[in-house]
Amino acid sequence: xxxxxxxxxxxxxxxxxxxxxxxxxxxxxxxxxxxxxxxxxxxxxxxxxxxxxxxxxxxxxxxxxxxxxxxxxxxxxxxxxxxxxxxxxxxxxxxxxxxxxxxxxxxxxxxxxxxxxxxxxxxxxxxxxxxxxxxxxxxxxxxxxxxxxxxxxxxxxxxxxxxxxxxxxxxxxxxxxxxxxxxxxxxxxxxxxxxxxxxxxxxxxxxxxxxxxxxxxxxxxxxxxxxxxxxxxxxxxxxxxxxxxx
Amino acid sequence: xxxxxxxxxxxxxxxxxxxxxxxxxxxxxxxxxxxxxxxxxxxxxxxxxxxxxxxxxxxxxxxxxxxxxxxxxxxxxxxxxxxxxxxxxxxxxxxxxxxxxxxxxxxxxxxxxxxxxxxxxxxxxxxxxxxxxxxxxxxxxxxxxxxxxxxxxxxxxxxxxxxxxxxxxxxxxxxxxxxxxxxxxxxxxxxxxxxxxxxxxxxxxxxxxxxxxxxxxxxxxxxxxxxxxxxxxxxxxxxxxxxxxxxxxxxxxxxxxxxxxxxxxxxxxxxxxxxxxxxxxxxxxxxxxxxxxxxxxxxxxxxxxxx
Numbered sequence: 001x002x003x004x005x006x007x008x009x010x011x012x013x014x015x016x017x018x019x020x021x022x023x024x025x026x027x028x029x030x031x032x033x034x035x036x037x038x039x040x041x042x043x044x045x046x047x048x049x050x051x052x053x054x055x056x057x058x059x060x061x062x063x064x065x066x067x068x069x070x071x072x073x074x075x076x077x078x079x080x081x082x083x084x085x086x087x088x089x090x091x092x093x094x095x096x097x098x099x100x101x102x103x104x105x106x107x108x109x110x111x112x113x114x115x116x117x118x119x120x121x122x123x124x125x126x127x128x129x130x131x132x133x134x135x136x137x138x139x140x141x142x143x144x145x146x147x148x149x150x151x152x153x154x155x156x157x158x159x160x161x162x163x164x165x166x167x168x169x170x171x172x173x174x175x176x177x178x179x180x181x182x183x184x185x186x187x188x189x190x191x192x193x194x195x196x197x198x199x200x201x202x203x204x205x206x207x208x209x210x211x212x213x214x215x216x217x218x219x220x221x222x223x224x225x226x227x228x229x230x231x232x233x234x235x236x237x238x239x240x241x242x243x244x245x246x
Numbered sequence: 247x248x249x250x251x252x253x254x255x256x257x258x259x260x261x262x263x264x265x266x267x268x269x270x271x272x273x274x275x276x277x278x279x280x281x282x283x284x285x286x287x288x289x290x291x292x293x294x295x296x297x298x299x300x301x302x303x304x305x306x307x308x309x310x311x312x313x314x315x316x317x318x319x320x321x322x323x324x325x326x327x328x329x330x331x332x333x334x335x336x337x338x339x340x341x342x343x344x345x346x347x348x349x350x351x352x353x354x355x356x357x358x359x360x361x362x363x364x365x366x367x368x369x370x371x372x373x374x375x376x377x378x379x380x381x382x383x384x385x386x387x388x389x390x391x392x393x394x395x396x397x398x399x400x401x402x403x404x405x406x407x408x409x410x411x412x413x414x415x416x417x418x419x420x421x422x423x424x425x426x427x428x429x430x431x432x433x434x435x436x437x438x439x440x441x442x443x444x445x446x447x448x449x450x451x452x453x454x455x456x457x458x459x460x461x462x463x464x465x466x467x468x469x470x471x472x473x474x475x476x477x478x479x480x481x482x483x484x485x486x487x488x489x490x491x492x493x494x495x496x497x498x499x500x501x502x503x504x505x506x507x508x509x510x511x512x513x514x515x516x517x518x519x520x521x522x523x524x525x526x527x528x529x530x531x532x533x534x535x536x537x538x539x540x541x542x543x544x545x546x547x548x549x550x551x552x553x
Contacts, residue, residue: 001356003354004354006351006352006354006355006356006357006360007351007352007354009351009357010348010349010351010352011352013344013348013351014337014340014344014348018337018339018340018344018348019339022339022340022341022380023339076337079335080334080335080336080337081331081332081333081334081335082334082337084296084299084301084329084331084334085329085330085331085334085349085352085396086352087300087301087324088299088300088301088324088327088328088329088406089324089328089349089352089353090321090324090325090352090353090354091352091353096352244300244301244302244303244320245296245301245302245303246302246303
């Protein structure tokens with residue numbers, strides 16, 4: 001294996017595999033959060049919003065995986081001084097963060113596998129629809145990862161880091177209409193939901209699964225806003241985040 | 247084994263809050279054996295270590311290690327250095343073996359090879375019994391040894407250890423000294439500490455840093471030879487009345503009165519103190535005395551400087 005692969009693997013082992021292997025109970029955490037919302041929405045709607053709730057679970061899991069990166073990077077950097085140890089090795093910032101990013105996906109994999117299984121059984125879509133849902137999930141993940149890395153490099157305290165992580169998860173995936181259609185929100189407040197990129201992601205996913213009917217213009221606009229948000233987060237992160245301190 | 251030099255030329259570090267951590271630090275030292283930077287808390291030891299270990303950018307000045315600039319050649323330098331940061335901790339959900347192996351993988355070593363090297367390093371620092379235990383269950387001394395073993399297991403020939411023994415009990419600290427002494431035989435170790443006893447026990451060369459400035463550098467012998475007076479008497483308390491003698495009398499930060507004087511006057515003063523039945527200690531100046539003398543002189547000269 002190449003040196004970069006070993007370096008990538010080191011980040012994955014440290015941030016997910018060893019934790020999951022040495023403390024299997026943490027696996028429950030990744031599953032509980034999206035499934036608790038799924039259960040509540042399904043019960044409250046008497047099963048009518050089961051499909052939306054499954055898709056919401058997928059979007060939330062991907063977004064939470066990204067924001068978890070921020071908390072994990074900050075924890076490793078501020079509490080264990082691990083980032084100092086790694087900066088002074090041949091590992092580059094890109095490889096370190098890529099490994100940490102993949103580790104978040106591995107950490108989220110139990111929830112993703114279960115939600116995907118439910119999706120295949122209960123929500124039917126075309127191949128194109130499936131591609132759209134996967135694309136949306138990847139954009140969601142990339143934007144939350146970018147935001148996460150930026151905040152991790154500028155936060156100096158773990159309490160602050162966890163506060164950010166929880167705040168973003170709530171603001172972007174719990175309050176917005178991720179688990180249910182936007183029409184459930186009373187009109188004056190509906191516009192506020194459009195401040196969150198997860199709203200667009202959910203609408204695209206719900207449209208792709210036939211759970212919502214969007215005009216072509218609305219759909220194109222949703223993709224555009226989602227891609228632009230992700231690009232903005234990514235560019236700010238590349239420009240502002242720090243590997244060597246100043 | 248490094249055979250070059252570590253050179254700092256006018257390193258200045260000013261943080262965004264305005265605090266000047268380093269003001270024009272310049273020195274050179276061979277990159278072999280153990281070089282120890284001593285100084286009080288806040289003297290600038292960690293800041294200088296972080297700059298040299300490519301973790302922090304200086305505001306101005308240049309530094310190089312074996313000809314590699316810490317700024318422009320950082321990527322190349324990072325193949326040759328290993329760092330154990332101040333307050334560095336072992337990741338709680340891993341074992342020492344996993345900790346060392348992962349570090350080696352970040353250095354580019356494959357998984358199987360890294361596990362073998364981790365086992366060797368664990369044996370070398372004498373923590374074989376703990377290799378497979380969770381870091382969260384280990385004592386502070388063992389955790390510190392794991393971090394040092396991490397650097398030891400690597401192929402780095404320049405190792406930065408920032409206060410590796412802080413907070414350890416005296417026995418654990420002395421065990422770690424043995425590890426450091428062995429490490430210093432093979433590689434260049436850049437150590438920081440505020441334990442003067444530790445610096446004297448393990449170092450080949452010592453730098454004294456105070457308030458962001460390097461006040462003196464050399465072997466303990468060289469530092470001692472720069473002092474005019476070679477004997478030290480320490481007397482508990484501050485109001486000690488002594489007969490006239492050649493030398494210096496000052497109050498240490500620990501509240502003791504310290505006298506630095508000639509061999510002849512040290513004998514004269516000790517006879518006087520014995521006659522008066524005053525408790526005291528007398529010895530040729532050690533690093534403790536040198537440090538207190540140099541730092542006190544520096545602070546006196548700062549106070550005397552016009553504002």
